Amino acid sequence: MSKSEPPLPLTPAVFHILLALFGKERHGYDIMQQVRADSRDTVKMGPGTLYGSLDRVIEAGLVARGDTQDSRRIYYRLTALGQTALRAETERLSRVALVARRQLGSA
Amino acid sequence: MSKSEPPLPLTPAVFHILLALFGKERHGYDIMQQVRADSRDTVKMGPGTLYGSLDRVIEAGLVARGDTQDSRRIYYRLTALGQTALRAETERLSRVALVARRQLGSA
DNA sequence: CCATCATATATCCGTGACGGATATAGTCAA
DNA sequence: TTGACTATATCCGTCACGGATATATGATGG
Numbered sequence: 001m002s003k004s005e006p007p008l009p010l011t012p013a014v015f016h017i018l019l020a021l022f023g024k025e026r027h028g029y030d031i032m033q034q035v036r037a038d039s040r041d042t043v044k045m046g047p048g049t050l051y052g053s054l055d056r057v058i059e060a061g062l063v064a065r066g067d068t069q070d071s072r073r074i075y076y077r078l079t080a081l082g083q084t085a086l087r088a089e090t091e092r093l094s095r096v097a098l099v100a101r102r103q104l105g106s107a
Numbered sequence: 108m109s110k111s112e113p114p115l116p117l118t119p120a121v122f123h124i125l126l127a128l129f130g131k132e133r134h135g136y137d138i139m140q141q142v143r144a145d146s147r148d149t150v151k152m153g154p155g156t157l158y159g160s161l162d163r164v165i166e167a168g169l170v171a172r173g174d175t176q177d178s179r180r181i182y183y184r185l186t187a188l189g190q191t192a193l194r195a196e197t198e199r200l201s202r203v204a205l206v207a208r209r210q211l212g213s214a
Numbered sequence: 215c216c217a218t219c220a221t222a223t224a225t226c227c228g229t230g231a232c233g234g235a236t237a238t239a240g241t242c243a244a
Numbered sequence: 245t246t247g248a249c250t251a252t253a254t255c256c257g258t259c260a261c262g263g264a265t266a267t268a269t270g271a272t273g274g
Binding site: 134135136137139154155157158159179180181 | 250251252253254255256
Binding site: 120155160 | 230231232233235239240
């Protein structure tokens with residue numbers, strides 16, 4: 001039951017998960033590590049947030065189970081919809097960050 | 108009972124409120140308008156989120172009641188701690204946005 | 215040889231942010 | 245005089261979050 005439209009803005013947790021999955025299938029634990037790396041350790045995602053968010057994001061059609069097989073690991077990949085959502089959210093975040101830096105800089 | 112340390116990352120709602128208050132005292136309704144403007148209408152903050160967040164942010168010592176007086180309006184201003192938190196969060200967001208754009212760009 | 219740590223997935227559930235609905239009231243224009 | 249906009253405020257249901265916990269395997273080392 002995938003939804004038609006992903007709700008923007010994405011939550012920070014969902015954004016980081018999508019970003020971690022861009023261009024590469026990853027399994028859960030790997031996603032956690034990647035999120036830490038991408039955020040310079042400022043975002044620590046526990047298993048509750050990870051698997052809870054994965055459920056929601058799969059339900060929303062942004063992520064799907066991957067093809068890579070490996071007992072013990074479950075791989076996830078971005079869907080086309082997920083990529084679209086990731087790009088849109090990245091642009092939105094960039095704009096907000098730019099606005100903020102302009103404001104702070106002109107003080 | 109202001110807290111010593113603001114928890115980073117800030118929630119999107121809190122971040123937008125602090126940003127709206129940077130360099131200028133504003134009353135509640137004005138903050139709502141400014142958040143919409145800063146986010147190009149992508150973030151719509153209702154009164155529930157606004158006043159609830161204001162309570163938390165005052166409690167945390169990031170915002171205080173302003174000096175401007177005007178019956179019917181209540182003004183809010185950033186504290187020094189709030190400015191520090193805003194700058195830190197802006198830097199964090201900028202870094203995350205940059206990492207994301209790099210990833211998406213190299214596809 | 216056994217303890218401990220890292221890997222890996224998963225569930226449970228309390229807390230709390232969020233946000234729509236709602237209420238109140240003043241102003242101003244059609 | 246009705247409706248729209250300004251302005252503040254509270255209530256409360258929902259749901260994302262995230263720590264605690266459980267389980268199991270592989271590696272590391274004392």
